[in-house]
Amino acid sequence: MAESAETTTRARRRFHFGVDRFSGIYIWGLIILIFALWVPETFLTTTTLRVLASDQAVTGMVAVGLVVPLACGVFDLSIGHVLGFTLVATTWMNVNTDINMAVVTLMMVAIGVAVGLANAAMVVKVGVNSFIATLAMSSILQAFILFVSNNRQIAGEFSDEFKSFGRNVVLGLPQPFFYLLGLTLIIWFVLEYTRSGRYAYATGGNPAAARLAGVRTDRFVTVSLIVSAAVAAFAGVVLAAKLGSASLTAGPPKLIPAYTAAFLGSTQIKRGRINAWGTLVAVYLLATGVKGLQLSGTEVWVDDLFNGVTLALAVGIAVYRRRGDSPGGLAP
C-alpha cells in the first residue's frame, strides 16, 4: 500500500505537472489570446500594457504584502484603509508643508508599522480574533481619513521629483511596477528560503504544533501584521504620486481585489499555499481579463462578475481536486 501511494503520487505529478501549478499562466495566455483576436486594435497596444502594469502595481503591492499575514494564518482587513489613509496624508503633507518627500515616505511607512503594531497588540496580547481586530482598525482609520481631509478631496501640485516616483517609465514600464516586482521577489525569497519563512508557514498551518516545535508563533503573527500594514502604507504613497491628488474613496476598495488575488494565487505556483508569485500572477490575470472586457465595450458590472467568478472557480476547482487526496495531502 505504501508503494502504491508513492507511485500514484509520482504518476499524478508527472501527469498534471504544470497544468496544476501554472494553470493561471495558461489561463492568462488564453485571456490575452481571446482579447487579441476580439479587440486587437485596442488590446494589443503598449498603452494597454503600460496601463495594466501601472494600475495594478498598487493593488499588487497590497496583495503581495497581504501574503505574509495570510501565510501566518491571520487576516489583515485594515490594509485598504491604511492605503487610503497614507494616500490622503501624503497629499495633505505635500499641500500644507514643505517637508521633503523622502521624509514623508518614511513617515508614512512608520505610520504603517504603527498600525501593524496596534493590530498585533490586539491580536497577540489581548487575543482578539484578527478578523475583528483589523476590522476595527479599518473603521478607526476611516475616521482619520475623514479627519485629515476634512471630508474633501485634496488636490495640490507635487514636486516633479515626487511625481516621478509614481509616474516614471523604466524599460517601457512604469516605475511602480518595479516596486511590485521587487517586493514580490523579497517576500517570495523570505518565505521560501529563510528560516523565518518556514516558521511563518508553520504558524499558519498549525499554530499549536508550531509552538510546540519551538516556533515563537506570537512573534511571527506580530511581524506579519506589521509587514502588511507597512507595505500598504507605502502603496498609498505610490498611489498619491501617481494620482497627484487624494481621493477619499480610492483606498478601501483595494481590499477585496487584494484578497481575491492572494486566494487565487494560492492555487498557483505553490499549490495550496498562499505565496507571493502566485499572487502576482493572479493580480495580472484578473486585471488583464477586466481590461479586455472594458476594451470590448462590455457593461461596467462585468468586471466585478469576472473577478468573483474567476476566484470562485479557481479555488473551487483546487479544493475539489484536493478532496480526492486524503485530507491535507498537498504535495507542492
Added chain:
Amino acid sequence: MTDPERVGAAVTVSGGESLLEVRGVSKAFGPTEALVDVDFDVRAGEIHALVGQNGSGKSTLVKILAGVYDPDEGSIAVEGSEFDPRRPGEARLRGLRFVHQDLGLVDSLDVVENLALGRGYDVRFPRRISWRHERHQARAALAELGYDLDVRSLVGSLRASERTGIAIARALDGWESAARLLVLDEPTASLPEAEVARLFDVVRTIRARGVGVIYVSHHLDEVLDLADRVTILRDGARVGTFAADDLDHDRMVELIVGRGSVMAGGEAETPGAPAEYEPSLVVEDLSGAVLRGVSLQVGAGEVVGVAGLTGSGREELGPALFGAAGRSGSVSVRGNPVPAGRPDLAVAAGLGFVPADRKSLGLVASMVVRENVTLADLRPYLRGGILRHRKERSDVDAWLGMLDVRPRNQTLGTMRLSGGNQQKVLLARWLRIQPRVLVLDEPTQGVDVGAKAEIHRRITDAAREGAGVLVCSTDSAELVRVCDRVLIMQRGGIGAELLGRDISEERIDRLCLS
C-alpha cells in the same frame, strides 16, 4: 467467588426487573478479539459498574450498545424484547441514554441551548421559541438532579461537575421516550476530587427514580462506593459479575489484572540503580491543573516511564514539563532552567517533546514530510541566513530511511502517511536535534506493530547515546519493554516507583489502580 450471580441478585433494589440483557456478544477487529462471548445485564434501579483495564473491552461493549459497532455474535434485549442498536434512533426510542467521556457540550452556548441540542425547542406561533418556558424547563430538569444553576450562563464558564450534570440532565430528557438506562462512560475522569461526591449524589438520585445505570470507571474506590453490582472484564471476556458488597479493593485488582499476566521482568537489562546516572532533567514541585507538587529526575541515558490512570496527572506531565500547559514549579535540563509557557526556550535548553495528540499538537498538516521533520531546528541548513534546500533534502531522506518511514517520500503531504509513519516523522523531528531530554507522551498510540517496535528501538538508542528519556504511557507492556524505571502517578502525585527487574505489567497495573 462462589456463584456471584446469586449473591449479586440479593443486593439489587427490590423489584428491579431486568432492563437490559446482553447475551453471548462477541466482537473482533481483524485478528484482535475485543469481546468474547460476554453476558451482561442491568436491572431497573441499580448502578452496575463495568470495570477493566484499557483494552479489556469495556468501551467496545458500550459502543455496541450505542450502535457504533455491530456485534459479530450474540443478542441484546431491552425490557424483554429484542433490541437492534444499529437501527438509527432505536437506542433513544427504547430509553437508552449515553453520557460519553467528552460530554458533548458546546461551550459557547448557554445551559438552555445545550439542553435543547438534539431535542429542539417547543415553539409558539409563529415558530417562536419561548425562552421563558425553555428556561423554566431547564431549571426544573437540573433541579431534579440537585443542581441550582443560572441556566443563562455559558457552559464553558461552568465547573466540571456542573458540566457533567448538564450532560446527564440532557441525556435523561424525556423526549421520544422516558430514560430507562443511563450509560456513564468515565464520568469522573476529568473531575476534581472534591466534585466527585456531588456527581455521586446525582447518580444515586437517578437510581432512586428507577433508572438503571451502567457506570464505566477505572477508579475502584468510586465503584465500591457507588455500585450495586460490578462486572469485571479482562481481555475481552467477562471475569464475573459480583455484588459490590462482596468485593474489596484488593480483590478487585486481582480480578482485573488476573494472575496470568505475571511475567518475569522481561529483558530489563540492568537493574540500573538511579545513582549511576547523572541527572539530565530535574523537576521540582511541579503543579498544574491536576499535578500536585511533582518532583522527579531523569538521568542521562536513562529511560523513565510514567504510568497512571486518566486523570491521575499522567497526561498533564509532558505538556507541563515542556511549558505547553500552565504550571508552577521548576524544570531544568542539565542545570538550565526551562521557564513555563516558553516551548521555544525548552527546545533551546535541549528538551524535545512528542505530544500525545500528533494530529493537532504535533504535525503541521499543510506542510510536507520534509518540512515537518526539520521544523524544530533549521540552523544546520542555513548558510548566510539562506535555507539550503539540497542539504535539507538529503538529511531528511537519511532520517526517513533510518526510521523506515514508508513511503520514503519527503514531498508527500504529512497526513497521507499512516499513523505509525506520522509518529515516526514526529520522532525524527526530535531525534534529529539530539535532545538532552526527550519527553514522549503516548509514543505508540494508534501505531501498527512494526512501527511500534521501531519506535521502541529508537527510544532505547536515544538513551544509549546519552539522552534522558521520559515516556508517559497507558500501555504497560510498552513501559516494561523500554523503561529502566517506572513512576506511577496517583491523584496528581507520584504514588510509587518501580525499578529494573521489579517492573512488570501486573505491578504497574496494580499500582495504577491503588
